[in-house]
Structure formats: structure tokens, C-alpha cells
Amino acid sequence: MTTGGRARDDEARTGKEFVRTGEEIATTPSPPGHALEHLPASRPDATDQDAHRLGDVDEWGRSERWREVARRAYDPIYRRWFRVEWEGLERIPTEGGALLISNHAAAIPSDAPVIMHGIETELDRPVYGLADHMFRDLPVIGTLWSRMGGVVGHPDNAYRLLREQHQLVLTFPEGEKGPAKTYRERYQLRRFGRGGFVEIAMRAGVPVVPIAVVGAEESMPIVARSISAGRALGLPYLPLTANHLLLGPLLGTVAYLPAKFRIRVLDPIRFDVPPDQDRYSRSRIVEEAEGVRQRIQDELHLMLADRRSVWFG
Amino acid sequence: MSGDPYRPRRVLVTGIGTYWGSRVARALEADPEVEVIVGLGVDPPEVELERTEYVRADASYSILARLIDATRIDTVVHTHLVVDASQMPARAVHEINVIGTMNLLAAVSAPDSAVRNLVVKSSTIVYGCSSGDPTWFREDTPPTRPPTTRIQRSLTEVEGYVRDFVVDNPHVNLTLLRFCKVLGEGLETPLTRALRLPLVPHLAGFDPRFQFVHSDDVVRAMLFALERHLSGVYNVAGDGVVPWSEVAAICGKRTVPLTPYGTALAARLMRPVGIDLPDEILELMRYGRGVDNRLLTAEGFEYRYTTAGAIDAFARALRLERTVGNARPVYRYQRDVETFFRHSPAVIRDPEPT
Numbered sequence: 001m002t003t004g005g006r007a008r009d010d011e012a013r014t015g016k017e018f019v020r021t022g023e024e025i026a027t028t029p030s031p032p033g034h035a036l037e038h039l040p041a042s043r044p045d046a047t048d049q050d051a052h053r054l055g056d057v058d059e060w061g062r063s064e065r066w067r068e069v070a071r072r073a074y075d076p077i078y079r080r081w082f083r084v085e086w087e088g089l090e091r092i093p094t095e096g097g098a099l100l101i102s103n104h105a106a107a108i109p110s111d112a113p114v115i116m117h118g119i120e121t122e123l124d125r126p127v128y129g130l131a132d133h134m135f136r137d138l139p140v141i142g143t144l145w146s147r148m149g150g151v152v153g154h155p156d157n158a159y160r161l162l163r164e165q166h167q168l169v170l171t172f173p174e175g176e177k178g179p180a181k182t183y184r185e186r187y188q189l190r191r192f193g194r195g196g197f198v199e200i201a202m203r204a205g206v207p208v209v210p211i212a213v214v215g216a217e218e219s220m221p222i223v224a225r226s227i228s229a230g231r232a233l234g235l236p237y238l239p240l241t242a243n244h245l246l247l248g249p250l251l252g253t254v255a256y257l258p259a260k261f262r263i264r265v266l267d268p269i270r271f272d273v274p275p276d277q278d279r280y281s282r283s284r285i286v287e288e289a290e291g292v293r294q295r296i297q298d299e300l301h302l303m304l305a306d307r308r309s310v311w312f313g
Numbered sequence: 314m315s316g317d318p319y320r321p322r323r324v325l326v327t328g329i330g331t332y333w334g335s336r337v338a339r340a341l342e343a344d345p346e347v348e349v350i351v352g353l354g355v356d357p358p359e360v361e362l363e364r365t366e367y368v369r370a371d372a373s374y375s376i377l378a379r380l381i382d383a384t385r386i387d388t389v390v391h392t393h394l395v396v397d398a399s400q401m402p403a404r405a406v407h408e409i410n411v412i413g414t415m416n417l418l419a420a421v422s423a424p425d426s427a428v429r430n431l432v433v434k435s436s437t438i439v440y441g442c443s444s445g446d447p448t449w450f451r452e453d454t455p456p457t458r459p460p461t462t463r464i465q466r467s468l469t470e471v472e473g474y475v476r477d478f479v480v481d482n483p484h485v486n487l488t489l490l491r492f493c494k495v496l497g498e499g500l501e502t503p504l505t506r507a508l509r510l511p512l513v514p515h516l517a518g519f520d521p522r523f524q525f526v527h528s529d530d531v532v533r534a535m536l537f538a539l540e541r542h543l544s545g546v547y548n549v550a551g552d553g554v555v556p557w558s559e560v561a562a563i564c565g566k567r568t569v570p571l572t573p574y575g576t577a578l579a580a581r582l583m584r585p586v587g588i589d590l591p592d593e594i595l596e597l598m599r600y601g602r603g604v605d606n607r608l609l610t611a612e613g614f615e616y617r618y619t620t621a622g623a624i625d626a627f628a629r630a631l632r633l634e635r636t637v638g639n640a641r642p643v644y645r646y647q648r649d650v651e652t653f654f655r656h657s658p659a660v661i662r663d664p665e666p667t
Contacts, residue, residue: 052621
């Protein structure tokens with residue numbers, strides 16, 4: 001059995017305007033065509049994927065209409081509650097694919113919506129967020145997550161988004177270990193997985209843009225957590241947050257504390273390797289991943305040293 | 314093309330009594346270079362066939378080796394794989410899919426077999442369906458989890474046999490086509506039944522992406538594989554994906570929510586009232602599935618329908634049916650009449666279709 005691997009993807013991507021070389025035409029037997037004649041002739045809408053569509057949900061499940069509604073609802077939270085301030089936004093490419101990497105925090109992470117909202121409103125580009133597939137198991141939340149631009153963190157998805165569709169992709173290499181940190185461990189970055197994000201950026205030939213976020217940790221700090229109780233409920237952990245203590249079990253689950261957000265975009269990192277290789281040096285991947293982690297960690301320390309107040313920045 | 318040893322001339326179609334077997338045979342009849350078409354099946358053909366010879370066989374094809382030997386078949390189109398678990402008991406599905414394919418492959422690889430082409434109609438069900446799936450499955454993407462439904466297990470076993478067959482028989486050109494959910498005229502599946510209900514069921518809180526292929530494109534893809542001598546695995550699915558709620562909306566239907574917890578139990582309770590949603594469909598209604606169809610389009614195949622186009626065609630058929638009812642004539646196979654038309658010297662046949 002042979003199947004086309006990645007090497008084939010580039011020519012396959014342009015399926016519709018795929019042009020065969022002279023040699024291929026010579027070696028491919030010309031189809032007799034008789035067998036197909038009784039079937040209807042080509043239809044005008046045969047290749048237009050948007051024909052007959054009623055909604056605008058794209059292949060990833062994201063909907064610009066839903067996103068627009070969400071942006072309008074979220075904007076006051078972004079501007080008035082978190083009072084988000086960006087530095088170095090110009091470092092995010094205005095076109096072409098890029099992998100955005102950030103630190104991850106708060107019991108229910110508040111950083112992903114803030115970063116996505118900020119980039120979409122400031123740069124007018126969609127951002128897809130790669131995340132754990134746990135979201136897809138939750139009714140309503142899973143669907144909303146997907147409509148907002150959430151995509152399962154599968155290497156194939158990242159490759160297609162970055163390499164073939166030249167999109168901005170946001171991911172948090174700490175994974176669930178980031179938000180699971182308790183208040184005492186705040187701003188101490190966890191291991192960056194096994195460096196999968198570096199490998200994806202190498203394969204897709206896109207830069208990694210590190211982003212350091214200050215404020216998310218204090219928006220919903222975890223006082224105590226239980227991994228086993230969480231697992232029983234199908235969650236990665238069950239947190240008890242400061243919000244719960246202050247606002248009660250219901251409001252405390254959904255309401256963030258008004259921590260001041262400062263977000264600093266660092267210089268993009270380009271890996272000097274050819275894209276689309278079958279494999280990349282494992283040691284190089286681990287080293288680069290650790291390098292990115294260290295840069296974000298160092299920047300966080302600088303930003304925290306400058307911060308006078310958790311609430312006013 | 315007279316010197317082409319792989320040109321299909323004597324073709325055997327399995328499952329002639331099924332939707333796909335009959336339609337593939339009918340399409341093959343239009344090709345004058347195909348001299349002989351033998352249709353093998355438990356049931357007689359579903360559509361009118363002009364020159365296909367119908368051979369009645371049990372589901373596990375015990376007579377196949379003799380048949381292939383006697384007719385010097387050079388091409389086998391294996392359409393008889395069950396992908397809809399609601400049709401029959403698990404035992405029968407196993408018998409048809411796994412045992413049937415095993416016997417078929419054994420007969421095809423017999424020492425004096427003349428078979429050089431084999432097309433197998435599998436399904437994208439083999440990729441499974443779970444929350445950790447990639448958004449698009451490529452032909453070489455492994456399933457995220459081990460098989461969960463009977464149909465998936467059965468088709469996975471079938472593909473295992475096919476894989477072994479390819480290794481053992483390098484002289485046979487084999488194409489394994491994996492089709493996604495099909496919509497088309499006269500085709501009844503659990504999904505089309507669901508879409509015909511006054512209220513279309515959906516899982517509360519879930520609205521996954523569905524991908525469809527039109528039945529015309531299914532038949533065309535199988536013929537395309539034969540004509541171009543494709544070998545290997547190919548996904549066959551319309552371009553694009555459409556959320557289930559939008560599928561219902563294009564069909565002009567409202568939806569009714571099913572419980573997202575204990576869904577299997579709820580589905581079982583609905584079975585007595587005639588709403589049958591097999592496990593495989595329930596999984597799909599939770600997570601959906603998308604497959605990458607670009608390997609086949611890169612070979613030059615052109616789809617006539619996108620996913621949304623196939624849904625629209627189905628919706629049009631629904632609207633027509635609402636007005637005129639199921640008024641189209643239904644074909645009934647009558648052996649004596651068919652034998653007369655095929656073999657009697659009294660019947661004047663067209664010399665050659667042009």
C-alpha cells in the first residue's frame with residue numbers, strides 16, 4: 001500500500017489547478033471516458049465549496065460571524081476589566097503563518113481569549129488556538145470553543161494551518177500543567193512539553209513568536225486543587241480558586257479578578273532548517289524549546305520587576 | 314489501448330444486489346471495452362442491467378474460485394462491504410465483510426487466477442471518531458483510538474486482509490477507496506433516514522462537521538480507479554465540511570436535541586419507534602469527521618459535487634418527493650424476463666454504443 005505523504009501535500013494542496021507534467025501525461029493512459037458518459041455533465045458549482053452553504057463555519061469549525069459577536073461582547077472585559085496593554089505587537093507578522101507561543105495561567109485560562117481578541121482587533125487577522133481535545137468532549141463549551149477558533153492540538157492540524165493556509169496559530173506548550181499551577185508557583189513556567197511546537201514550526205517553515213503575559217495568573221489564582229477529583233469529572237484538575245472564596249462557588253467559577261494585563265511580544269525566532277523534512281534533530285528541538293521557554297521566563301521576570309501593583313500595573 | 318494488460322475487460326462485481334454493486338455494473342456496461350460483466354450477489358440486481366450476468370451466491374462466496382477460473386475474470390470490483398450496522402445483525406456483517414473478503418482475496422490470488430485489478434470499496438469509518446482526531450484524516454493517518462464500533466472493527470480487519478494481499482500479490486493492481494458518508498438518489502442510510510424525519514435529531518451542545526460525497530461521485534471514483542490504474546489507498550469525499558445543524562437547515566428541517574449523556578441508551582429507546590441511530594452515527598454526531606481528498610484529486614479526479622452540493626442535491630430530491638411522492642417506477646428483477654432480454658436471438662441489440 002502506498003499513500004502520498006507530506007511531500008505530496010504541496011502539489012495536492014492546489015488540487016484544482018494541479019498541472020501534470022508532460023512525462024506524466026505520456027505515461028498515464030488516456031481515459032476511454034465511455035463509462036462515465038451517462039453521468040451528468042460537470043456542474044458550475046462542482047468546485048465552489050461555499051455554494052449552497054447557509055452558514056460561515058469554516059473547515060476548522062471557526063465562524064467569523066460568531067467570532068464577531070463574541071468580540072463585541074468581550075471587548076469591554078478586554079478594555080475595562082483587564083485593561084490590556086500590548087508591547088511589540090508589530091512583531092507579529094501581518095501576513096504569512098506564525099506560531100505564537102505564550103505562558104499559560106489561571107484556573108480557567110484567561111490568557112487565550114485576551115491574546116486572540118487583541119490580535120484579531122488590532123491586526124485584523126484570525127487566530128486559531130491549538131488546545132487539548134478535552135474541550136471537544138464538553139457539550140456547548142466544545143462547540144463554542146470551536147466556533148471561536150479552537151482547534152485540536154494535533155500536529156497535522158498545526159501543519160495545515162501554518163504551512164498550507166498561512167494562518168496565525170496560538171498555542172501554550174505548557175499544556176494543562178500551566179493553568180494547574182497554584183498561586184505560590186505563579187509565573188514559574190512549566191516544562192514546554194517535549195518541544196513538539198518547535199518541530200511543527202520547523203516542518204511548516206514558520207517563525208515562532210514568543211509572548212509573555214503578565215496578569216493572567218492573578219485573574220483566577222488557584223488556592224488548592226485536586227487532580228483525582230478532577231479526573232473523576234473528566235477535567236484535568238478540580239481547582240479551588242481565590243475567586244471561589246471571594247465570590248462564592250457559582251460566580252467565582254465564571255468571574256475573573258480585575259488583574260492588569262501586560263502582554264509583551266518578543267522577537268520572532270526563525271529556525272534555520274528546511275521545511276517538510278521527515279525528521280528534525282531531537283536534541284536541537286529540545287534545545288530550541290528550552291530556549292523559547294527561557295526567553296519567556298526571563299521576560300516575565302523583567303516585567304514582574306517593573307510591576308508596581310497587581311491591579312494597576 | 315489494446316496492448317494494456319491491465320485494461321479491465323472481464324469484470325466481476327460483488328454485491329450485485331446492493332445499491333453499489335448494481336450501479337457500478339450499470340456504469341461498466343457503458344464501456345464497450347468491457348466485454349464481460351459478472352455480477353455476484355445474494356440478491357438480484359437493484360437496477361435494470363443490460364448485459365451483466367447475475368450469479369447467485371451465498372454471502373461468503375464459496376463458489377468464487379470456480380467462477381473466476383471459469384470466466385477468466387481480469388478485474389474484480391468488491392463493493393459488497395457493509396458500512397451500515399443498522400441493516401443486519403453483527404454476525405451477518407462479520408460474515409459478509411470479513412469472511413467474504415477473505416474468500417474473495419483467496420480466490421483472486423489462486424495460482425491460475427487471471428485477475429490483475431482489484432478495487433475495494435471501504436469507508437472512512439476505519440479512521441474512527443473521537444475528540445482527539447485531527448481535523449482532516451489523510452490516507453496514512455492512523456486512527457486516534459482502537460476501533461470502538463463493530464463496523465469499524467470489521468472494516469479494519471478487512472483492510473488488514475487487503476494489506477496482506479498486496480504484499481503477497483504484487484502483480485495485482487489494488488485500489489482501496491475509502492468513501493465518506495454518501496448522499497444520493499435512492500440511497501437509504503441512517504443519516505438519510507434521520508434527515509427525512511420531521512425533526513432531525515442532534516446531540517444537545519454538539520454541532521460537528523460532516524462531510525458527504527454524492528453517489529454519482531462514488532461510482533465515478535471506482536471507475537476512475539480502474540481507468541487510471543490507481544494503486545494504493547485513496548479517500549473519496551466531497552470538498553469542504555458542513556456543521557450538522559447547517560446540514561439540517563439546507564434540507565429545510567428543524568432539529569430536536571438528544572441527551573449528550575447516556576446517548577446510547579436514549580438511542581436504544583428510540584429504536585422501537587423506528588428511529589435507528591447506530592453507534593457509529595452517534596459518534597459522528599458528537600465529533601464529526603473530515604478526510605483529506607486531495608490525493609485523489611491530484612491524480613486528476615474531478616468531483617461533481619462538493620459536500621454542500623451533495624446536501625443540496627439531497628434537499629432538492631426531498632422537496633420533489635414531498636410534492637410528487639415516491640412515484641418513480643421501482644425495478645423488480647425477474648429472472649425469466651432478464652434471461653430473455655439478454656440471450657434471446659429475438660432481441661435486436663444495438664451494434665455498439667457510440
